[in-house]
Amino acid sequence: MQTHVLKFDDATIAEAAGLILAGQCVAVPTETVYGLAADATNGEAVARIYEAKGRPSFNPLIVHVPDLAAAREIGEFGEEAEALATRYWPGPLTLVVPLREAAQIASIATAGLPTIGLRVPAHPAMQALLRAAGRPLAAPSANASGAISPTRAKHVLKSLGGRVPLIIDGGPTERGIESTIVAATGGPLRLLRAGPIQVDALASEGGKIEAPGQLASHYAPSKPLRLNASSAEPDEFWIGFGDLAGDATLSADGDLTEAAARLFDVLHQADDAAQSRIAVAPVPETGLGAAINDRLRRAAAPRS
Numbered sequence: 001m002q003t004h005v006l007k008f009d010d011a012t013i014a015e016a017a018g019l020i021l022a023g024q025c026v027a028v029p030t031e032t033v034y035g036l037a038a039d040a041t042n043g044e045a046v047a048r049i050y051e052a053k054g055r056p057s058f059n060p061l062i063v064h065v066p067d068l069a070a071a072r073e074i075g076e077f078g079e080e081a082e083a084l085a086t087r088y089w090p091g092p093l094t095l096v097v098p099l100r101e102a103a104q105i106a107s108i109a110t111a112g113l114p115t116i117g118l119r120v121p122a123h124p125a126m127q128a129l130l131r132a133a134g135r136p137l138a139a140p141s142a143n144a145s146g147a148i149s150p151t152r153a154k155h156v157l158k159s160l161g162g163r164v165p166l167i168i169d170g171g172p173t174e175r176g177i178e179s180t181i182v183a184a185t186g187g188p189l190r191l192l193r194a195g196p197i198q199v200d201a202l203a204s205e206g207g208k209i210e211a212p213g214q215l216a217s218h219y220a221p222s223k224p225l226r227l228n229a230s231s232a233e234p235d236e237f238w239i240g241f242g243d244l245a246g247d248a249t250l251s252a253d254g255d256l257t258e259a260a261a262r263l264f265d266v267l268h269q270a271d272d273a274a275q276s277r278i279a280v281a282p283v284p285e286t287g288l289g290a291a292i293n294d295r296l297r298r299a300a301a302p303r304s
């Protein structure tokens with residue numbers, strides 16, 4: 001894949017929005033670091049973020065929206081979340097709130113969780129892309145897995161060149177560190193990640209904040225799960241892949257991008273099924289298969 005680096009202007013945003021609507025990822029500056037953005041309503045597009053970054057595991061991604069009104073359509077904002085959003089958005093604050101059932105967010109973007117991390121970024125390039133694409137954008141930092149977060153277009157090019165079609169060059173980012181993350185999911189507010197906005201400032205707006213907070217960061221089914229199952233027992237819901245059709249399939253074509261996009265939906269389906277256990281057909285360890293298998297192995301591990 002050829003990677004174009006284009007200066008932030010109207011023509012670049014129009015091209016970037018076209019790529020986003022076609023299910024591709026685009027690197028875009030925000031006020032924190034450069035993000036690798038994809039349509040959060042398109043599971044395969046979000047899977048391509050993981051493919052490009054070579055990330056070995058799925059974790060919930062921050063979903064970016066143009067304003068608080070758009071955020072309210074996706075997440076449920078209580079009084080405290082409203083107060084923080086009103087005070088700090090647009091800006092480097094991510095709020096984790098309950099996900100609305102009707103929101104059209106792909107389950108891979110939240111890693112199957114019933115909560116969602118939302119942010120309204122201030123950077124004009126990200127704002128312009130959000131408005132031009134008209135979709136919420138999932139965007140982790142635009143670097144290969146394990147590398148440091150990029151604060152310039154050339155950092156992104158060095159890390160992801162050949163793996164993404166477009167990098168929007170908006171110059172160096174202002175903050176250079178990732179957003180502060182606060183969970184407002186009921187009970188006291190919890191600081192999940194320190195960042196540019198300080199807890200003291202947050203506390204004076206939103207009230208009490210517990211720091212650092214813990215929040216389940218991965219969905220796992222409640223039933224025992226067996227891996228590499230080439231057949232299933234009568235009491236097992238069988239998740240298929242490729243030629244092994246199962247009761248539901250990750251991808252009948254053996255397509256790993258589709259399998260990643262469907263993973264959490266199928267796990268939820270298996271959890272809701274009548275069978276008391278889950279079996280999963282073998283998934284190859286190549287490319288996105290590594291992240292899929294990582295998630296499946298964690299789901300199969302005995303709970304502590």
Ligand code: AMP
Nearest residue numbers: 059060061062096113115116117139140
């Ligand atoms: P990033 O890689 O910068 O997109 O940051 C993603 C981080 O945001 C995750 O590792 C979580 O710590 C946090 N996060 C995002 N969404 C959620 C969520 N729904 N529940 C809990 N934590 C979340």
Ligand code: MG
Nearest residue numbers: 140141142149
């Ligand atoms: Mg990162």
